[in-house]
Amino acid sequence: MTNNSCRKSLISVNNELVRKILEDKFTLATTSFSNVYLGVWEGKNVVVKFFHEKHKPLAQKELSLIAQLEHENIIHLIGAGPSLPLNCSFLILEYANCHSLQNVLYDFSGVHYNLVNTLNWILQISRASDYLHRLCSPSVIHADIKPSNILGFDRLRLVKLGDFGSSTTTLSDEPSVFGTLCYMAPELWTVRSGEKLPYSEKSDVYSLTVTFWEFLAREPPNKILKRRDVADKFWSSITQRLPTLAGCPELLSIIIESGWAVNPMIRPTMFQLGRCLTSIIEQIFPVDSIIQGVDIPDDCLNFLKKL
Structure with a gap:
């Protein structure tokens, strides 16, 4: 798949590194295909999407698609692993600080x-x-x-x-x-x-x-x-x-x-x-005006941990 832009190189993340990223993890979501965790990488929150063993082909499919995308309104893929390009079981994505x-x-x-x-x-x-x-x-x-x-x-x-x-x-x-x-x-x-x-x-x-x-x-x-x-x-x-x-x-x-x-x-x-x-x-809305932001509770992350 091609598009009109060029992505930066994708970071390959091995199992040892992803374990460090997920040292203080908590679960954001669980589906029939994957578990989604919040982790920390280089001092920043990231999302790690782990695919269940039997659904690993879906990880490869999603990786091959999203790795080609570059748009300000599409979530950014940071890395994947544990051994690219043939072995992919998890994706590392940017974290949305206002959630969904x-x-x-x-x-x-x-x-x-x-x-x-x-x-x-x-x-x-x-x-x-x-x-x-x-x-x-x-x-x-x-x-x-x-x-x-x-x-x-x-x-x-x-x-x-x-x-x-x-x-x-x-x-x-x-x-x-x-x-x-x-x-x-x-x-x-x-x-x-x-x-x-x-x-x-x-x-x-x-x-x-x-x-x-x-x-x-x-x-x-x-x-x-x-x-x-x-x-x-x-x-x-x-x-x-x-x-x-x-x-x-x-x-x-x-x-x-x-x-x-x-x-x-x-x-x-x-x-x-x-x-x-x-x-x-x-x-x-006036063209030169800045759209007003929406106030999100400061403790919303702690709230999600309790869901």
Whole structure:
């Protein structure tokens, strides 16, 4: 895979060094594929993503993809190991000091953000996604855009897209590990005329639009779409749209309706979405002004350790 920029050399980290990095570790997340830890390297917090033994091929796949990426709104890969390029079982990534937008929405109390913050977050992720879609060759589909994979920096003035474990390219024949159901575009599940609809970059647009709705509504979409069993949830994710938000500006409602349209052809591209959001921000916010940061609790790291 190639793009229009050149990454610095990737650091190969052996087992002895990663043990030092994780001396005072604690677990940030545990999934069916990996364990994610907070560690310290050269005096700075880093994230270490360890893949379970049977899922090591996923580590190699994610490494080969993310190592080629360089964008201000994509999480930075620092190193990997234990023996590159053939043996990869863990990734070392930059640490987001404001944590994920999932944490901001539901875990930290007393966090207040406004419409400009929301528009700025979606704009930045649309730019990261546009880079993946248009400037990488072949195009990369993230396939799991949601608040927990959007990471915050600088009092949430800067956000970055992370976790490329579900990602694939438009030329890949390998099956992808697709993400979370309520953010998933209907073409990933529906069948028409005996054929499954192809997924594309527009699938990411759908996921980002649901995320946009969630930032505005401040409640999880799976709460709204909840059904009695898995089959009902599958069907609701395909046929049911989230409700229109009371008081939402008409233009934003139009963007959301087009962004989660069942027909992918109706959805805008990430480039078009970003251009529209830029225009809106410029209309409601002075061009030379600095976007106000969001206050995150000073003890949020200690809070996460207790979760």
